[in-house]
Amino acid sequence: MQAVIDYLKQNEARFIQELCDYVRFPSVSAQPQHTADMKACAGWLVEHCKRIGLTAKLCPTAGHPIVLAKTPPVKSKTRRPHFLVYGHYDVQPPEPFNLWKTPPFEPRIAGRSLFARGASDNKGQNLAHLKAVEAYLKTSTELPCDLTFVIEGEEEVGSKSLASFLKAHRAELRCDAVVVSDTGMPSKKHPALTYALRGIAAFEIILHGPSRDLHSGIFGGSVDNPAMALAQLLAKLRDKNGRVAIPGFYDDVEKLSAYERKQFARLPYKESDYRKFLGVEKLFGEQGFTPLEQRSARPTLEINGLTSGYQGEGSKTIVPSWARVKITLRLVPDQSPAKVIKQVRQQLEKLCPPTVRMEIKSGHGAEPYIVSPTSVQAQAALRALKAAFGHEPVLMREGGSIPIVNDFKKILGADTLLLGLALPDDNAHSPNEKFDLDCFTKGQLMSAHLWQELSEVKP
Amino acid sequence: MQAVIDYLKQNEARFIQELCDYVRFPSVSAQPQHTADMKACAGWLVEHCKRIGLTAKLCPTAGHPIVLAKTPPVKSKTRRPHFLVYGHYDVQPPEPFNLWKTPPFEPRIAGRSLFARGASDNKGQNLAHLKAVEAYLKTSTELPCDLTFVIEGEEEVGSKSLASFLKAHRAELRCDAVVVSDTGMPSKKHPALTYALRGIAAFEIILHGPSRDLHSGIFGGSVDNPAMALAQLLAKLRDKNGRVAIPGFYDDVEKLSAYERKQFARLPYKESDYRKFLGVEKLFGEQGFTPLEQRSARPTLEINGLTSGYQGEGSKTIVPSWARVKITLRLVPDQSPAKVIKQVRQQLEKLCPPTVRMEIKSGHGAEPYIVSPTSVQAQAALRALKAAFGHEPVLMREGGSIPIVNDFKKILGADTLLLGLALPDDNAHSPNEKFDLDCFTKGQLMSAHLWQELSEVKP
Numbered sequence: 001m002q003a004v005i006d007y008l009k010q011n012e013a014r015f016i017q018e019l020c021d022y023v024r025f026p027s028v029s030a031q032p033q034h035t036a037d038m039k040a041c042a043g044w045l046v047e048h049c050k051r052i053g054l055t056a057k058l059c060p061t062a063g064h065p066i067v068l069a070k071t072p073p074v075k076s077k078t079r080r081p082h083f084l085v086y087g088h089y090d091v092q093p094p095e096p097f098n099l100w101k102t103p104p105f106e107p108r109i110a111g112r113s114l115f116a117r118g119a120s121d122n123k124g125q126n127l128a129h130l131k132a133v134e135a136y137l138k139t140s141t142e143l144p145c146d147l148t149f150v151i152e153g154e155e156e157v158g159s160k161s162l163a164s165f166l167k168a169h170r171a172e173l174r175c176d177a178v179v180v181s182d183t184g185m186p187s188k189k190h191p192a193l194t195y196a197l198r199g200i201a202a203f204e205i206i207l208h209g210p211s212r213d214l215h216s217g218i219f220g221g222s223v224d225n226p227a228m229a230l231a232q233l234l235a236k237l238r239d240k241n242g243r244v245a246i247p248g249f250y251d252d253v254e255k256l257s258a259y260e261r262k263q264f265a266r267l268p269y270k271e272s273d274y275r276k277f278l279g280v281e282k283l284f285g286e287q288g289f290t291p292l293e294q295r296s297a298r299p300t301l302e303i304n305g306l307t308s309g310y311q312g313e314g315s316k317t318i319v320p321s322w323a324r325v326k327i328t329l330r331l332v333p334d335q336s337p338a339k340v341i342k343q344v345r346q347q348l349e350k351l352c353p354p355t356v357r358m359e360i361k362s363g364h365g366a367e368p369y370i371v372s373p374t375s376v377q378a379q380a381a382l383r384a385l386k387a388a389f390g391h392e393p394v395l396m397r398e399g400g401s402i403p404i405v406n407d408f409k410k411i412l413g414a415d416t417l418l419l420g421l422a423l424p425d426d427n428a429h430s431p432n433e434k435f436d437l438d439c440f441t442k443g444q445l446m447s448a449h450l451w452q453e454l455s456e457v458k459p
Numbered sequence: 460m461q462a463v464i465d466y467l468k469q470n471e472a473r474f475i476q477e478l479c480d481y482v483r484f485p486s487v488s489a490q491p492q493h494t495a496d497m498k499a500c501a502g503w504l505v506e507h508c509k510r511i512g513l514t515a516k517l518c519p520t521a522g523h524p525i526v527l528a529k530t531p532p533v534k535s536k537t538r539r540p541h542f543l544v545y546g547h548y549d550v551q552p553p554e555p556f557n558l559w560k561t562p563p564f565e566p567r568i569a570g571r572s573l574f575a576r577g578a579s580d581n582k583g584q585n586l587a588h589l590k591a592v593e594a595y596l597k598t599s600t601e602l603p604c605d606l607t608f609v610i611e612g613e614e615e616v617g618s619k620s621l622a623s624f625l626k627a628h629r630a631e632l633r634c635d636a637v638v639v640s641d642t643g644m645p646s647k648k649h650p651a652l653t654y655a656l657r658g659i660a661a662f663e664i665i666l667h668g669p670s671r672d673l674h675s676g677i678f679g680g681s682v683d684n685p686a687m688a689l690a691q692l693l694a695k696l697r698d699k700n701g702r703v704a705i706p707g708f709y710d711d712v713e714k715l716s717a718y719e720r721k722q723f724a725r726l727p728y729k730e731s732d733y734r735k736f737l738g739v740e741k742l743f744g745e746q747g748f749t750p751l752e753q754r755s756a757r758p759t760l761e762i763n764g765l766t767s768g769y770q771g772e773g774s775k776t777i778v779p780s781w782a783r784v785k786i787t788l789r790l791v792p793d794q795s796p797a798k799v800i801k802q803v804r805q806q807l808e809k810l811c812p813p814t815v816r817m818e819i820k821s822g823h824g825a826e827p828y829i830v831s832p833t834s835v836q837a838q839a840a841l842r843a844l845k846a847a848f849g850h851e852p853v854l855m856r857e858g859g860s861i862p863i864v865n866d867f868k869k870i871l872g873a874d875t876l877l878l879g880l881a882l883p884d885d886n887a888h889s890p891n892e893k894f895d896l897d898c899f900t901k902g903q904l905m906s907a908h909l910w911q912e913l914s915e916v917k918p
Binding site: 198200202204209210211212214215216217218219220221222223224225227228230231232234235236237238242274278279280281282283284285286291292294295298299300301302303304305306307308309310311314315316317318319320323325326328330353354355356357363364398399400401 | 657659661663668669670671673674675676677678679680681682683684686687689690691693694695696697701733737738739740741742743744745750751753754757758759760761762763764765766767768769770773774775776777778779782784785787789812813814815816822823857858859860
């Protein structure tokens with residue numbers, strides 16, 4: 001291992017130059033004008049993988065190609081562990097350009113920050129894993145496991161081709177765990193394993209009232225106002241303790257263990273800073289839980305949009321014909337989107353007054369995700385983080401959803417270890433995105449340690 | 460009087476031709492391209508008034524000119540009653556043209572209907588009054604009162620110049636009552652005096668939450684959602700009995716008298732027809748009142764518009780930064796917009812949770828209006844209606860506001876008698892507007908009788 005560590009140290013400057021080369025490609029998956037740039041970036045990546053000693057190829061999909069790379073086969077009498085490393089080479093659109101201090105695809109280094117679109121999300125993070133495996137291969141240090149890299153080009157547009165790719169390559173991709181560095185850590189002193197994600201269930205309610213907008217002077221008072229009916233319906237979906245008021249909603253929610261709550265308590269958090277960051281005078285959430293727990297380990301019902309009647313300047317005196325709300329529920333293990341949507345429908349049908357007609361449209365759903373934080377793989381990952389960063393790592397839940405981890409579980413039968421290298425101020429998806437070069441080098445080190453630690457445990 | 464009645468009968472065909480001439484002017488006050496048409500229409504009206512024996516002139520304003528016409532001065536030892544007849548020569552925009560069966564400014568007669576923009580609102584109605592006075596003047600029948608006609612050109616755009624015109628001509632316009640035919644009657648068998656109007660108070664509430672839209676996955680559950688806070692706030696403004704839940708709101712509401720409720724009961728109404736007309740399965744309104752009472756004699760709080768967060772297709776997973784509602788309250792005698800807005804503010808401030816910041820914007824207000832239905836003038840008007848239409852007239856309240864009646868009261872000190880000649884299916888403000896020729900001829904007769912009846916009573 002010392003040779004690997006030394007190699008990483010000695011080649012640090014070149015690695016940074018390679019990351020600069022990588023981020024120069026404007027690989028914006030959402031914008032058709034960048035289709036050729038996408039292809040060029042993927043091609044560069046394949047060549048890069050080959051140069052460091054991997055076998056690599058470009059796999060065409062219905063959308064942008066996927067880069068598939070593997071460590072060279074090793075003859076072994078016993079079954080060798082196999083891990084899959086997932087990343088993506090596509091980036092968010094850089095607009096608005098005028099908010100960037102320097103052009104998004106011209107990397108700029110200032111102190112320990114490398115500024116460029118995609119530096120943190122996700123090129124810097126997936127390149128860190130490639131540099132770790134390069135160190136093994138170039139120093140002829142024996143890797144205790146086989147590694148497969150799947151680096152896709154459609155993460156920022158919904159990973160539309162990934163599931164069918166996983167299905168088509170199910171046999172060769174079957175693995176002991178998937179490793180993804182595409183999440184964050186609270187600070188460089190708090191390297192993190194994200195062990196749970198919230199799921200989601202989206203739906204829309206439209207309450208239909210009169211067949212057209214009515215003059216509120218002439219008719220108002222004698223017919224229900226669908227906007228008021230909607231307000232009264234919505235008001236009943238959250239109680240004063242911040243709980244979702246849908247019967248059965250909490251039935252499948254797994255209780256936070258004492259161990260988990262202890263981990264939450266270790267996360268850096270200061271309420272006044274958090275309030276300031278959000279721009280609110282006072283926080284609000286489910287009673288009995290801390291804000292960090294509320295936003296990641298507890299389910300919630302959020303109104304995403306309201307639409308009814310007149311929205312322009314001044315006033316228009318109408319009883320609107322209809323009112324609409326867009327809602328997403330964030331779910332936690334072991335809630336299921338389908339079951340929750342059924343519970344919501346039942347409650348809405350019970351609450352809806354006979355003076356309006358209700359239409360419910362179900363939208364997308366995603367299961368919540370959890371890997372036991374006390375599993376041997378999770379604990380192995382924590383050891384790798386500690387060895388690389390020199391600080392006791394934290395265990396985190398994230399409040400958002402990453403649908404692909406459910407695909408890995410369903411299609412490949414593997415758990416995913418989320419070992420994110422992004423810092424909270426990396427400006428992912430925003431102008432002036434940057435990646436911290438310490439996270440880059442320590443990420444390489446973490447990856448180098450990870451294969452040792454993971455290969456020693458039996459999941 | 461018989462000479463007057465005979466004259467009206469004998470000249471019916473010519474009057475209809477004159478109404479056709481009048482509606483041919485595309486006098487659309489809202490559209491700058493019709494400024495010359497407005498002037499031409501007003502000029503035609505002045506000439507017409509002169510031709511029938513009135514003194515008449517065009518009074519320029521900051522906007523469109525006002526036509527001012529008077530009956531010739533009569534020498535009299537005693538003070539003669541003086542009544543003001545108000546009307547307007549401007550019309551609503553005719554768009555969308557494609558929904559008109561024949562062009563809006565090319566009058567078409569079918570059966571007893573004259574189709575044209577402005578036929579019912581308001582040219583046919585104000586011309587009926589002019590034809591009645593023509594009959595008096597051309598038959599040398601003595602008018603028992605002096606009459607002044609004020610026919611403005613900005614009614615459809617808010618009567619912006621009328622108040623200052625009334626103030627500038629306060630002395631010569633001082634009168635015993637104002638007569639306005641610009642409302643409706645339920646049917647030709649139910650000629651109507653509208654004796655009360657609702658007032659209005661408009662306001663807007665904006666609840667401010669986080670300083671920007673937040674990712675609902677990452678932050679949802681730990682910060683209040685302003686759209687939910689708004690729904691819960693609004694839900695508390697109307698109770699389950701359909702009453703406005705603002706302390707003190709009903710304090711100044713005058714109780715409906717037994718006489719008034721009896722009048723309401725005489726109005727033609729069938730619930731199934733009304734439901735069908737509105738397009739709803741079930742009506743809703745304040746308990747203890749009929750729908751006709753609810754929509755005209757009871758105050759109400761109506762949401763006119765809701766806006767928050769994402770309104771496009773599909774979903775956007777955010778906690779919106781703010782949520783807005785537009786509200787109008789319809790007020791009844793003796794509620795005052797200023798007092799009600801104060802009550803609303805107090806209640807909102809009491810209800811608003813500390814987790815959002817509330818901004819309230821007050822909009823326009825208008826006082827409710829009432830003329831005692833048992834006053835001598837109201838009863839005189841009812842006699843004129845009965846004489847002309849041959850049916851027992853009904854007393855009505857209207858749910859909308861007509862702000863100018865408050866100006867007549869404040870500036871001229873006069874009550875307004877609303878003797879509308881429009882039928883419910885006249886399509887005012889809509890394509891294929893029409894005026895019923897029976898309403899035209901009976902309206903002339905009503906006007907002829909009205910001056911006799913009104914001049915005999917002392918207000």
